[in-house]
Structures are given as C-alpha cells and as structure tokens.
Amino acid sequence: MTLIKSISGIRGTIGGKVGDGLSPVDVVRFTAAYATQIKATSQSAVNKIVVGRDARISGEMVNQLVTGTLLGMGFDVVNIGLATTPTTELAVTMENASGGIILTASHNPKQWNALKLLNEKGEFLNAAEGENVLKIAADESFEFVDVDHIGKLIYNDTYTAKHIESVLSLDLVDVQAIRNAGFTVAVDCVNSVGGVVIPQLLEALGVNTIHKLYCEPNGHFPHNPEPLPEHLTEIAGLMRNEKADVGFVVDPDVDRLAIICEDGSMFGEEYTLVSVADYVLQHTPGNTVSNLSSTRALRDITNKYGCKYTAAAVGEVNVVTAMKATQAVIGGEGNGGVIYPASHYGRDALVGIALFLTMLAKDGRKVSEIRKSYPEYYISKNKIELTPAIDVDQILTIIKQKHSQYDVNDIDGVKIDFPTGWVHLRKSNTEPIIRIYSEAATAAEADKFAKDIIDQIKVISGM
Numbered sequence: 001m002t003l004i005k006s007i008s009g010i011r012g013t014i015g016g017k018v019g020d021g022l023s024p025v026d027v028v029r030f031t032a033a034y035a036t037q038i039k040a041t042s043q044s045a046v047n048k049i050v051v052g053r054d055a056r057i058s059g060e061m062v063n064q065l066v067t068g069t070l071l072g073m074g075f076d077v078v079n080i081g082l083a084t085t086p087t088t089e090l091a092v093t094m095e096n097a098s099g100g101i102i103l104t105a106s107h108n109p110k111q112w113n114a115l116k117l118l119n120e121k122g123e124f125l126n127a128a129e130g131e132n133v134l135k136i137a138a139d140e141s142f143e144f145v146d147v148d149h150i151g152k153l154i155y156n157d158t159y160t161a162k163h164i165e166s167v168l169s170l171d172l173v174d175v176q177a178i179r180n181a182g183f184t185v186a187v188d189c190v191n192s193v194g195g196v197v198i199p200q201l202l203e204a205l206g207v208n209t210i211h212k213l214y215c216e217p218n219g220h221f222p223h224n225p226e227p228l229p230e231h232l233t234e235i236a237g238l239m240r241n242e243k244a245d246v247g248f249v250v251d252p253d254v255d256r257l258a259i260i261c262e263d264g265s266m267f268g269e270e271y272t273l274v275s276v277a278d279y280v281l282q283h284t285p286g287n288t289v290s291n292l293s294s295t296r297a298l299r300d301i302t303n304k305y306g307c308k309y310t311a312a313a314v315g316e317v318n319v320v321t322a323m324k325a326t327q328a329v330i331g332g333e334g335n336g337g338v339i340y341p342a343s344h345y346g347r348d349a350l351v352g353i354a355l356f357l358t359m360l361a362k363d364g365r366k367v368s369e370i371r372k373s374y375p376e377y378y379i380s381k382n383k384i385e386l387t388p389a390i391d392v393d394q395i396l397t398i399i400k401q402k403h404s405q406y407d408v409n410d411i412d413g414v415k416i417d418f419p420t421g422w423v424h425l426r427k428s429n430t431e432p433i434i435r436i437y438s439e440a441a442t443a444a445e446a447d448k449f450a451k452d453i454i455d456q457i458k459v460i461s462g463m
Helices: 024-041 059-072 085-094 127-139 159-168 175-181 194-204 233-242 270-283 297-304 316-326 349-363 367-372 392-402 443-461
Strands: 003-006 009-013 048-053 076-082 099-103 112-118 153-155 184-188 209-213 246-250 257-260 288-291 309-312 330-333 337-339 378-385 407-409 414-418 421-427 433-440
Touching: 003 127, 009 024, 024 059, 024 099, 024 112, 024 127, 048 059, 048 085, 059 076, 059 099, 059 112, 076 085, 085 099, 085 112, 085 159, 085 349, 159 194, 159 349, 175 349, 184 194, 184 233, 194 209, 194 246, 194 349, 209 233, 233 246, 233 257, 246 349, 257 270, 257 349, 270 288, 270 297, 270 330, 270 337, 270 349, 270 367, 288 297, 288 316, 297 309, 309 316, 316 330, 316 337, 337 349, 349 367, 378 443, 392 414, 392 421, 392 443, 421 443, 433 443
Parallel strands: 048 076, 048 099, 076 153, 184 209, 184 246, 288 309, 288 330
Antiparallel strands: 003 009, 009 112, 099 112, 246 257, 330 337, 378 433, 407 414, 414 421, 421 433
C-alpha cells in the first residue's frame, strides 16, 4: 500500500492500515486539515467548498468521507458529482466558494485515489499552504464544529454544462467553422468522467460523427490510463478503420489531452500544447510558459512570433505562478496539459479540444501535416522505482557535480542542457519514483542521454 503526501495533494492506494494507504481515516484527517487551512486563509465571504470527482471505483466512498468531514468542519458543501478537474476548478469561482476538492488520482491506475486541493480561485494550493495542510494533519490540530454549526449539503449537477458553455464562448473558439468542417472524431475516455463530458462538448461544437471508445464512466480502466502511445493502440486502429479526421484521448480527470492523427499515428502529447499555442499566438501574440520537462518546440514556436518563453518548475501551481508573473497568453505542461488564461488558470482538455478543432477547421491541412510543420524533437520518458534506502538528494547533488561543465538548472531536481539535448531528473510528487526525461533531435540520441544518466544513478545508489 502507498500513501504520498505532497503539496500537490494527498494520493494513495485504497485500503490497508492507517497511514499505509488512503484509508478512510486518512481521508478524514487530510480533509479536516485542508478545511482548517481554508478557514485561516480564504478571503471568500461564503463558507462553502466545492467537491467533484472522477469515475473511480472508490470515488463514491471517498466522496462520502470528504463531504461528511467538510460538513463536520462547518462548511457548506456543493457536491457537483461526476466532474472533470477543470470543471471543478471553474465551479469554485462560479460559486464564489472558499475552495474545492477534486477526488481523482489523475492518470494513476484504478486502485489509487487522491484529494486535489484548491483555493478560492479554483487553483491548486501553493507550496506554503500545502506544507501547512500536511503539518495540521500530522499534528491533528483541527477541531470539528458543534451540532448547531454543521454545514449544509447542496447538490448541483449543472457545472458540466456551464463548463462547456464557457468553452464555446471563448473568442478563439469558432463553433461555426467546426460545424462547417464536418469532422469525424474518435475519442478514448478510459471509462471515466471524460466519457460523459467529451461527447457532450463535441456535439456542442457541431461535430456530428463521434466514434466512442471506453466512454462508460464505471472506473474500470481498460488500459493504463496515462495517455501515452503504448497505451493507445486501440484508438489508433479505430482512427484508420473509421477514417476519422482526428482522435482525442483524455486521462481519468480530463486535464490532459493527447491527439491522434488521421492515419492513426501519434501527434505526440508534448505537441498538444505546442499546436494550441501556435494557434493562440497567431491571433493573440504574447508570452508562453511550460515546465522544465517540456519540449523545446514551445520555445521555438514562441520565438517565431517574437515573444518570450519561460521555463517553470514542474507542477501546475509553478507553471501558473510563472504565467501570471510573465502575463503569458498560453502555457501548460508537456504531458498534454493546456492552460489558457482566457478561460481559467488550470489544465483543461476541453479548452484544448475546442481550440485545436478550430485551428484544424481553419487551417485546411490534415492533422499529420500540421504535426510535421513543427520543430522535430524526441523526448524519452523514463523512471526509476525508489526504495527507502535510496537517497535522492545525494544522487541529485552528485549528478549535478559530475556535469558542472554544462548549463545546469536546479530549481526543480537537476536539468542538464547538453549542446545537442537535455536531461531532467527529479523526484515525482505523485509516485515513489525518480523521473528521468531527456530530449534530442532523434529518438536514439534522447534514449542515450537517459540511459547514460540512469546508469550513473545505478552506480551512485548501488542498485
């Protein structure tokens, strides 16, 4: 059993002893700690918290625990039911709530669940706030209200429709152009909440022919839910058989978007943000941001429009902070996470789909042709499973020293910029692993960069 406590939220496997997994006791403890933090920091005049969840098997159980705890802490709870992460983020601001909790373990397998914690802006807690939640939980320094001050439970299932309406109202989304294009679209929603939301969005955008793959929101993921090429063989075949114009794949909470070309080839998750940014910058030139582990192609596209690119530490909250500081018009993460401030400061696959379809409708080229127009880079994504005996900080320090002759960035792990590529290694916030990402002009070169670093880590750690 695994329980990971970080500023990104509380993530763990369901079951096990208290403190070993995401047990009911742990859910209550961390929810109460979050509520205590919100009471101390929220500027909202409304004592209200929004709760939404993906379609995981454990979702209803965790939902009952979270909702009951928040009521016991004196908060009114707006339960929006099955909802995407970006839908829940928008609901917080639309409700003028004090905060929100999203019950989702994102791309993790079905045995996982998590509490993603939002502030009154519908954005993730910052590092200091997250650390304080962990401290409150560890100390159990929270207090439940008496019977006369228990909160009220409010059900509101209208926010998916409101989210879709907000996407359609964006200036750069052209519903008529999409409708006129007569697209055939295939989708894989991994049997989670995207299976409800994405077909509704496509219909609202004027897409008449939708081929659905795994759109039953039952939480039984038919393949690894992380939208990586090796997990997407079925939709690739569907694209070819049905002669679809484009395919879209989302993760269980619909904040990541992968695109499939008309010939069944992968557009590349890294290039989701690149393509959407290209379209946005054509019409609204401005700055861009992505994290250190994202492709250089976004920097290249940004430079093409005479604008400034900034790299941020990994983590949505860090990207958002950098976007606000630089007044970026588009940003996100190379995992298919598009953040478009004209909508809201959160990764949103619905926004990504609407902007991409508008670009596709107006461009006139096939998806594969658009992909070939971008700078060609290859990213190799690897990981090393951690054991308690591995000292990650020591490994990072030694790796940094060994490569001091190169440009080394240590704001988040260690990123080494070689003349022909880069390697970024960091401890994951969500899994017990070290992630090793590398990029170069060829796949073989990117793999070699990663292999060399992995070999060095194994020597240092004695693996």
